[in-house]
Amino acid sequence: MLKHVLDVIDLLDRPQADGQLLADHLRGVLQRAAQEAGRDDAAGQVGITVTRVEGAKGGTDFVKVTVPGSAGATGGGSAPTLGILGRLGGVGARPERIGVVSDADGAVAALAAAAKLLDMYGRGDVLPGDVIISTHVCPDAPTRPHDPVPFMDSPVSILDCNREEIDPAMDAVVSIDTTKGNRLLNHRGLALSPTVKEGWILRVSDDLLGLLETVTGEDAHVLPITTQDITPYGNGVHHINSIMQPCVATSAPVVGLALTTGPAVAGCATGASHETDIAAAGRFAVEAAKEYGRGVVRFHDPDEFARLVDLYGPMTRLQSTEGAVED
Numbered sequence: 001m002l003k004h005v006l007d008v009i010d011l012l013d014r015p016q017a018d019g020q021l022l023a024d025h026l027r028g029v030l031q032r033a034a035q036e037a038g039r040d041d042a043a044g045q046v047g048i049t050v051t052r053v054e055g056a057k058g059g060t061d062f063v064k065v066t067v068p069g070s071a072g073a074t075g076g077g078s079a080p081t082l083g084i085l086g087r088l089g090g091v092g093a094r095p096e097r098i099g100v101v102s103d104a105d106g107a108v109a110a111l112a113a114a115a116k117l118l119d120m121y122g123r124g125d126v127l128p129g130d131v132i133i134s135t136h137v138c139p140d141a142p143t144r145p146h147d148p149v150p151f152m153d154s155p156v157s158i159l160d161c162n163r164e165e166i167d168p169a170m171d172a173v174v175s176i177d178t179t180k181g182n183r184l185l186n187h188r189g190l191a192l193s194p195t196v197k198e199g200w201i202l203r204v205s206d207d208l209l210g211l212l213e214t215v216t217g218e219d220a221h222v223l224p225i226t227t228q229d230i231t232p233y234g235n236g237v238h239h240i241n242s243i244m245q246p247c248v249a250t251s252a253p254v255v256g257l258a259l260t261t262g263p264a265v266a267g268c269a270t271g272a273s274h275e276t277d278i279a280a281a282g283r284f285a286v287e288a289a290k291e292y293g294r295g296v297v298r299f300h301d302p303d304e305f306a307r308l309v310d311l312y313g314p315m316t317r318l319q320s321t322e323g324a325v326e327d
Helices: 002-010 019-037 104-122 158-165 205-216 273-294 302-312
Strands: 047-055 060-067 082-087 131-137 172-178 189-192 254-260
Touching: 002 019, 002 104, 002 131, 002 158, 019 047, 019 060, 019 131, 047 158, 060 104, 060 158, 082 104, 104 131, 104 172, 104 254, 104 273, 131 158, 158 254, 172 273, 189 205, 189 273, 205 273, 254 273
Parallel strands: 082 131, 082 172, 172 254
Antiparallel strands: 047 060, 060 131, 189 254
């Protein structure tokens, strides 16, 4: 995984970085693996697309990869589909900052996980369920003030990101995001959020905690989130960052996988990415795809969720974008 992380960072660390460059790289990974394994038909079954979206502050390229499973929905099977999202404002902040910014970590982890899954698929290691990976590439995104350190802004709105990245086929979502600009979790590495579904903040998945401990080799850390964090951006309340924003746009259970640090680090800081931590995030995503697709990892307890809704009613009003501006 570390090799894939380094390859992706090398491609993103340039003013010319765009979605097509990364898509070509991912196609090359798949093609080389398939050729080595003598699988001539592998490339035709995978979907890799790039969509350009323009916003009020510029444009960005959304990269989406669909890796089919042996019993996945794309082939008419019943295995669940996992979504892996790399959340960020931009991979660079040119001309204000030169180089890959800290905020890029989520995109790097998602793209590296995509490369690893494509390499596996090309060689014949096909997972049971489909996996859909999505992120976006913008080397010149704006920045904006945020407490306690500046954030990266995005050339397009969060609503645009959700529209492009969330796929109705996703049965569960792992949202990977740099979450260093806070004083809530003073630990360098990874942290897992509670599961969020349809406006409910549910208990942390024991299955995913165990997976995180296996991947990192250390005690799992949990990212504290609040009701504000799971409401739509642009509603005038404070959000830790955009890590939980996918939960606004889907009924699927969503967990945030945060890349964290001890001190607060600005999202627009360069020289702040820790490649081994990004590789661990990518490995978590791949392992989650393996275990979720074969039905041994659960993001939430459906019976407990149904009981909560029966007792206290739906919380889907927290997903409503009414009153929020496209920020």
